[in-house]
Amino acid sequence: MNKIWRSIVGKLWITILLLVSFVLFVFTVLMLEFLEDYHKEKAEQSLNQTASTIASIVDNYDLEQLTDEIITEMLTEDTNAFLASPNREIVSTFHVGNHKEEIQNKIIENKAFDNIFETNEPIIKEMILPSQVENEKMESYIVLSYPLKSEGELHGAIFIYQNPNALHKTSQQTTKIVFLSAFIAFVLTTFFAFFLSSRITWPLRKMREHAFELAKGKFDETLPTTQNDEIGQLAVAFNQMGRQLKHHLEVINQEKEQLASVLTSMTDSVITFNLDRTILLSNPPADRLLQKWFIRKKSQEDSPIPIEILDMLDHVLSFEDKLEEDLEMDGSYYRITFSPLKNSKQSIRGAIAVIRDMTEQMKLEKLRSDFIANVSHELRTPIAMLQGYSEALLDDVVTEEEERNEMIKIIYDESQRMGRLVKDLLDLARMESGHTTLFKEDVPAVHVMERITQKFAQVAKENHVQLQFHTTLSNEVKINLDEDRIEQVLTNLIDNAIRHTPKEGSVTVSLEHELSYAKIQVADTGEGIPQEDLPFVFERFYKADKARTRSKGGTGLGLAIAKNIVESHKGNIRVDSIVGEGTTFTFYLPL
Numbered sequence: 001m002n003k004i005w006r007s008i009v010g011k012l013w014i015t016i017l018l019l020v021s022f023v024l025f026v027f028t029v030l031m032l033e034f035l036e037d038y039h040k041e042k043a044e045q046s047l048n049q050t051a052s053t054i055a056s057i058v059d060n061y062d063l064e065q066l067t068d069e070i071i072t073e074m075l076t077e078d079t080n081a082f083l084a085s086p087n088r089e090i091v092s093t094f095h096v097g098n099h100k101e102e103i104q105n106k107i108i109e110n111k112a113f114d115n116i117f118e119t120n121e122p123i124i125k126e127m128i129l130p131s132q133v134e135n136e137k138m139e140s141y142i143v144l145s146y147p148l149k150s151e152g153e154l155h156g157a158i159f160i161y162q163n164p165n166a167l168h169k170t171s172q173q174t175t176k177i178v179f180l181s182a183f184i185a186f187v188l189t190t191f192f193a194f195f196l197s198s199r200i201t202w203p204l205r206k207m208r209e210h211a212f213e214l215a216k217g218k219f220d221e222t223l224p225t226t227q228n229d230e231i232g233q234l235a236v237a238f239n240q241m242g243r244q245l246k247h248h249l250e251v252i253n254q255e256k257e258q259l260a261s262v263l264t265s266m267t268d269s270v271i272t273f274n275l276d277r278t279i280l281l282s283n284p285p286a287d288r289l290l291q292k293w294f295i296r297k298k299s300q301e302d303s304p305i306p307i308e309i310l311d312m313l314d315h316v317l318s319f320e321d322k323l324e325e326d327l328e329m330d331g332s333y334y335r336i337t338f339s340p341l342k343n344s345k346q347s348i349r350g351a352i353a354v355i356r357d358m359t360e361q362m363k364l365e366k367l368r369s370d371f372i373a374n375v376s377h378e379l380r381t382p383i384a385m386l387q388g389y390s391e392a393l394l395d396d397v398v399t400e401e402e403e404r405n406e407m408i409k410i411i412y413d414e415s416q417r418m419g420r421l422v423k424d425l426l427d428l429a430r431m432e433s434g435h436t437t438l439f440k441e442d443v444p445a446v447h448v449m450e451r452i453t454q455k456f457a458q459v460a461k462e463n464h465v466q467l468q469f470h471t472t473l474s475n476e477v478k479i480n481l482d483e484d485r486i487e488q489v490l491t492n493l494i495d496n497a498i499r500h501t502p503k504e505g506s507v508t509v510s511l512e513h514e515l516s517y518a519k520i521q522v523a524d525t526g527e528g529i530p531q532e533d534l535p536f537v538f539e540r541f542y543k544a545d546k547a548r549t550r551s552k553g554g555t556g557l558g559l560a561i562a563k564n565i566v567e568s569h570k571g572n573i574r575v576d577s578i579v580g581e582g583t584t585f586t587f588y589l590p591l
Contacts (some may be wrong), residue, residue, distance in 0.1 A: 011148075020185040028178045044124055044142065045079070047160050047294075050074055051122065051146035054081065054158055078163040080132075083148075084108055085156050086117050097163075107143055107159055110540040116145040116157045135415055137162070140368070199422025203231045206538055210238055219246035269355040273313055280350065289355065296330055312338050316351045326358070333358040361486065379421070382414040421557070431564035438568060445479040445518055446471050446511060452490045453509045456498060464503040471511040479518055479591055485565045486589070492558040493522040493585045501526035517571070517588040528579040537575055538563040 054071050072094055075081060082093040082104050090104060107113070112125045118512045131137040141161045158496040210223050219242045223235040263270055269286035271279055284291065294304035305308065306329050316323050316338040323338040334355050341350040389407045430436050453469045459466035490509075497507040505525040512519045529537060540560040566573045566587045573587035 008348040008359055016192070017186060020189065022181065024178050024182055025302075028174065031174055035042060040142065044144070047079070047124070047142065047144040047162060048122060048146070050079065050159055051081075051144050051160050054160075055146050055148050056341065074563055076162075079160060080163075081158060083158050088117075091156070094131050095132075098135065099130035099132060100427045100433060102161075103129050103132075103141075103161070107161060110143075113143075113145045113157075113159070120147050122146045125546070127161075129161070133168065164371070203235070206236065207238060210242075212256050214238075214242050214245060214360060219243065219249075229401050269353075269357070271353045271355070272350060273353065274350045275317065275348070277313060286355070289357070309336065309355075313351055313353070314422050317348060320348050321394075331359075332509065333362045379418060382418050385414050386411055393513075427557075427561055431561065431568065436564075436568065438485060440480050440569075441481055442478045442480050444475060445477050446473050448479075448483060448486070449490065449509065449511045449520060452487050453494065455491070456494050459495075463498055463501070465498050465501050466506040467498070468506065468508045469510075470508065473511055473513055473518070477513075477591070479516075479589060480587060481569055482530070482565075486569070489562040489565050489587065490520070490522070492562050495581070496558065497522050497524035497526065497585075500524065505582075516591055518591055521584055521586045523582060523584040525582040527578040528581055528583055529575070530579055531577075534575060534577060540571070 054074060057071065066427035071081065071092075075094055075260050080093075080095045080097075080103075082095065083091040085091055088107065093100065093104065095104070106129055107127065110125070110127065111171075113123055125143050125260060126143050127143050128138050129141045131139045141163065143159065143161040146158050146160070148158065210221065213221050222239045222242070263281075266283060267285060269289045270281075270283045271286045271290075272281040274280050278374075279290075284538060290304055293306060297304055308327050312323055312325065317340070320340045322340070325336055327336060333360050336356075337354045339352050340348050341352055343349045389411050393404065393407060422548055449471070450469050453467065457467055494507065494509065501524045502508055507522070507524045510519075510521045510523070512521075538559050540557050563573050565583050566589070569589055571587060571589045573585065575583065575585050577583035
């Protein structure tokens with residue numbers, strides 16, 4: 001059925017039906033309007049004549065019984081009337097059907113008839129009154145008020161109102177005729193349309209099917225060319241077009257496969273722009289780069305392409321020359337080469353951009369230089385101490401055994417600290433270069449966090465620090481993480497908190513559920529960290545004057561390692577501190 005509506009036959013069929021329906025609709029509206037006006041005019045004349053006759057009878061006879069019988073005989077089946085005195089009291093009524101009093105009261109109270117008791121001219125009006133046949137239904141009535149003769153200024157009047165059933169019956173008959181005509185038109189139109197289908201539209205349907213087959217890539221099928229008219233010539237043209245399309249598509253597909261192979265195998269991002277700066281073509285690395293820019297853009301209205309690249313594109317499109325630059329955007333480094341694209345007429349039609357992401361290379365270079373600088377700086381002091389004390393021992397500067405043992409202990413402690421420093425540096429370098437593998441598994445969150453906390457119970461007791469653990473999670477809640485790595489994070493935070501908390505202070509470890517994350521907090525009542533140092537606490541070798549000193553045994557790498565471990569778990573870590581009141585480290589892990 002859906003195919004019929006979309007075919008030429010269906011459209012022709014619908015067009016004829018709509019045309020016939022429109023003509024019949026206009027004819028029906030005009031006919032009903034004419035009949036309504038005609039009926040109203042005749043009804044008004046009839047009511048006027050009847051009212052005039054009844055008024056003459058009422059004025060000339062005093063016998064009320066005889067008058068009522070005559071008036072009743074003069075009224076038709078759909079016509080009712082009542083007589084009213086000058087003080088608006090109903091004297092006689094001639095009503096058949098329901099709602100007698102309601103109808104008569106609404107008529108007598110209508111302000112349009114206020115002057116009928118003072119004038120000698122009849123007043124006619126259309127009113128919406130209750131139906132005489134059905135309850136709770138309103139209908140349109142024609143109401144005529146006619147004055148009675150009187151020598152005074154005030155006189156009585158007769159009110160005649162007619163039910164519109166006659167008009168409704170006429171409209172119903174006209175509607176039936178229209179529907180019958182519409183049905184006959186539908187049958188004739190349907191017969192004509194399908195007759196036309198068998199003669200003309202069948203070859204057109206075959207050509208349409210053949211065109212769809214061509215669109216699917218089936219070029220081997222051909223149309224029969226039995227007819228010698230225009231339709232037959234069109235079939236021949238279709239067959240020739242199919243052969244040409246097959247040849248051209250084969251050539252285009254070969255070139256497209258070659259280009260796709262080249263673009264896909266490239267590690268650089270390649271984006272082709274049109275003159276209006278829209279993207280025509282991009283390879284997979286470019287798609288990933290565009291997605292990255294789209295996520296970082298500030299609002300939905302902004303273009304995902306950075307403004308720096310758009311400025312380069314405008315320059316290439318305007319001056320038609322090649323452009324190559326190194327850019328830094330949102331912490332990433334790119335080497336971008338723009339070249340203009342020209343058509344066969346040597347006019348510019350766009351530009352192509354080759355973008356190489358240099359971020360990882362720059363990051364590794366920075367890591368390498370930072371590593372060398374940090375190691376040189378941090379190892380200088382212990383090496384100098386080792387060299388000085390060892391020279392003192394070799395030169396026999398120290399003669400007493402106790403002083404000799406003390407120097408040997410210092411040399412041992414410094415060598416141990418150098419070992420820890422080198423190990424932490426190697427761990428941090430591996431993490432920042434992305435070479436660390438996490439061994440995640442589902443573990444009970446409460447049990448793991450409480451176990452790690454209890455490891456420091458003895459250390460806290462020795463330092464006269466109160467260590468507490470609180471949680472709002474149930475014991476059944478599990479979290480997917482690398483337990484050893486998270487233990488390294490929590491160990492570092494708790495150890496720092498205990499070392500930097502004075503005697504009689506407290507360290508509290510809490511575990512809560514916040515949105516879709518597990519929120520772990522390590523809060524102490526220690527020295528605190530100055531506000532100006534808070535942005536740098538997670539940098540390597542950070543040392544604040546009060547909170548982080550060599551005298552307390554830190555290497556300055558623990559928080560940097562902790563941050564890398566938490567972020568590798570798709571979480572984040574932050575710190576809040578007030579000098580003299582304490583510090584709170586908070587990190588989030590996805591549940």
